Amino acid sequence: MFISEKYLRHQQIHWLSQEELFKSKVLIVGVGAIGNELLKNLALLGVGYICIVDFDVIQIHNLTRSVLFTNEDINQKKVEVAKEKIKKINPDICVESYFGDIYDLPYSFFKKFDCIFSTVDNYETRIRLHQLSFFNQIDFFNSGIDSQFVSIDFYPYSKNRLLCFECNLDPKIYHNIQKRYSCGWIQKYAYEQKKIPTTILTASLSASILTSVFVHKKRYEEPFRIFIDTISWNFTNLQFLKNSNCYFCSQWQNYKEISKDELYNKIKELREDTTIFCNEPILISTQCLRCGFFYEYWQLSRNFTEKDLNCKECHFDKIKILVKDSFSLGETLRLKSLQWKFLYYFDQKENSMVLVPND
Numbered sequence: 001m002f003i004s005e006k007y008l009r010h011q012q013i014h015w016l017s018q019e020e021l022f023k024s025k026v027l028i029v030g031v032g033a034i035g036n037e038l039l040k041n042l043a044l045l046g047v048g049y050i051c052i053v054d055f056d057v058i059q060i061h062n063l064t065r066s067v068l069f070t071n072e073d074i075n076q077k078k079v080e081v082a083k084e085k086i087k088k089i090n091p092d093i094c095v096e097s098y099f100g101d102i103y104d105l106p107y108s109f110f111k112k113f114d115c116i117f118s119t120v121d122n123y124e125t126r127i128r129l130h131q132l133s134f135f136n137q138i139d140f141f142n143s144g145i146d147s148q149f150v151s152i153d154f155y156p157y158s159k160n161r162l163l164c165f166e167c168n169l170d171p172k173i174y175h176n177i178q179k180r181y182s183c184g185w186i187q188k189y190a191y192e193q194k195k196i197p198t199t200i201l202t203a204s205l206s207a208s209i210l211t212s213v214f215v216h217k218k219r220y221e222e223p224f225r226i227f228i229d230t231i232s233w234n235f236t237n238l239q240f241l242k243n244s245n246c247y248f249c250s251q252w253q254n255y256k257e258i259s260k261d262e263l264y265n266k267i268k269e270l271r272e273d274t275t276i277f278c279n280e281p282i283l284i285s286t287q288c289l290r291c292g293f294f295y296e297y298w299q300l301s302r303n304f305t306e307k308d309l310n311c312k313e314c315h316f317d318k319i320k321i322l323v324k325d326s327f328s329l330g331e332t333l334r335l336k337s338l339q340w341k342f343l344y345y346f347d348q349k350e351n352s353m354v355l356v357p358n359d
């Protein structure tokens with residue numbers, strides 16, 4: 001393989017393989033403070049294929065912690081600006097971008113990556129990304145910062161799935177997600193969260209550690225967390241313990257995968273009391289609290305904002321929303337044409353979990 005003169009210094013480092021970096025395919029979700037730094041690092045190293053996903057536009061307060069964004073970029077899409085800047089920083093690599101939410105991308109989109117980096121600021125997206133990484137056996141990196149602390153997790157799912165990102169999650173996180181969920185989980189609730197103030201100090205440190213773990217990832221057999229207090233400089237390298245009651249991996253240690261067609265062909269053969277779960281909420285119906293008008297949707301919740309759901313009859317904005325993510329077999333038939341990412345259920349006859357990706 002031809003390696004240009006530009007990378008000769010890299011070639012002198014015994015633990016760095018430029019060829020492997022060129023061959024790497026990484027996904028970065030979130031082009032905020034950490035995403036900017038990480039993208040810059042991976043591009044300079046010569047990571048061959050980088051895909052970035054974000055649904056945000058650049059705002060003035062981003063400019064204190066985003067190396068790729070400047071004044072004239074305000075109100076532009078983060079992914080578009082970042083992609084153009086990165087192409088200038090390193091024209092040797094391929095950068096692709098997607099403006100939108102990861103929920104909009106098909107299940108098969110994720111298969112091509114060797115690594116998924118979560119550089120977002122909310123737990124719903126972290127959990128979804130970890131689940132997609134787990135099922136597809138892709139190494140998963142998660143980062144979290146505030147103005148003082150840096151936390152980096154690495155899960156080598158390509159090597160083993162003995163324990164997972166959710167094994168050590170605070171139950172409060174599920175509780176908070178559930179709270180939004182019960183409000184309908186329509187867009188307003190998914191996106192409006194309290195923003196934690198951060199600075200370039202913790203963002204750049206976090207991205208440096210992510211990059212370093214990424215470069216050395218072959219060495220690590222087990223998941224771990226690096227936690228740093230950037231004021232006292234207390235540093236913790238935490239090995240995780242498996243949580244045998246983990247909400248996610250305790251069910252998913254053994255499972256089989258079937259296609260959507262297979263599911264719908266054999267749905268009548270499943271035990272009648274089987275519950276089928278969807279990986280995201282479905283908006284079932286609304287009922288007006290003034291005139292009582294009832295309307296059935298059976299659509300993905302994420303396709304709706306609050307104002308789409310005003311009463312269709314009298315336009316009143318106070319309505320009862322029914323959202324579900326678990327279904328009877330009969331109800332599952334109504335989900336067939338929707339763009340959910342995966343369904344899953346416990347097959348009682350075969351005593352195993354079944355995953356049904358929507359490819």
Ligand SMILES: [Zn+2]
Pocket residue numbers: 163164165166167168243246247248249250
């Ligand atoms: Zn787990």
Ligand SMILES: [Zn+2]
Pocket residue numbers: 288289290291292293311312313314315316
């Ligand atoms: Zn009404």
